[in-house]
């Protein structure tokens with residue numbers, strides 16, 4: 743997969759050299775490039791913004807500079823152009839799975855009051871898949887941190903990136919629609935707290951049932967909205983007793 747991030751703060755994306763994403767890059771599974779938007783500015787001051795049409799506070803990013811950048815960076819019909827914004831629908835694990843199938847993701851990171859709305863409109867009309875998405879109901883100073891979040895969520899799903907693909911199976915926000923059960927390791931007793939007996943029993947059936955019950959109870963307590971969204975067929979007969 744190819745990922746391009748266009749930003750006025752390329753240094754923000756330095757974290758993408760680290761950990762699993764960094765390894766995916768060095769191993770060739772991921773071609774990730776970070777671009778400085780100001781490369782495409784044309785004036786002496788390398789200006790990328792201007793005052794909002796209609797007046798008001800702040801600055802808006804110029805469509806001509808973004809257009810020049812995106813014309814160069816977008817590779818073809820298999821590209822998803824992602825515009826992080828607090829005024830979009832929320833990015834979810836389902837979104838991450840869908841984008842993991844794309845040939846290329848291009849993150850257009852806005853600052854200030856955002857990017858002139860004609861940029862998204864233009865690329866949508868040109869047949870590019872444009873996704874204006876939020877990572878949650880709070881406001882960041884720009885799209886860079888959101889691009890980091892979404893890049894990590896997508897890249898870990900690419901085949902070969904996670905050493906043991908089994909660790910992708912039972913995660914929170916996975917297919918089961920539940921949060922993950924609590925996990926423990928040695929020592930068996932720590933500060934007078936014990937690992938639950940069932941996990942030391944070696945009884946795989948009982949362990950699986952206990953984990954499922956814990957996932958259900960935890961989801962009901964922490965995210966009742968997820969329980970409400972479960973399909974009735976997602977519950978087995980023992981779940982109903984829980």
Ligand code: ADE
Nearest residue numbers: 826827828876877882888
């Ligand atoms: N830019 C500013 N706030 C944001 C958010 N919550 N999600 C995505 N992009 C943003």
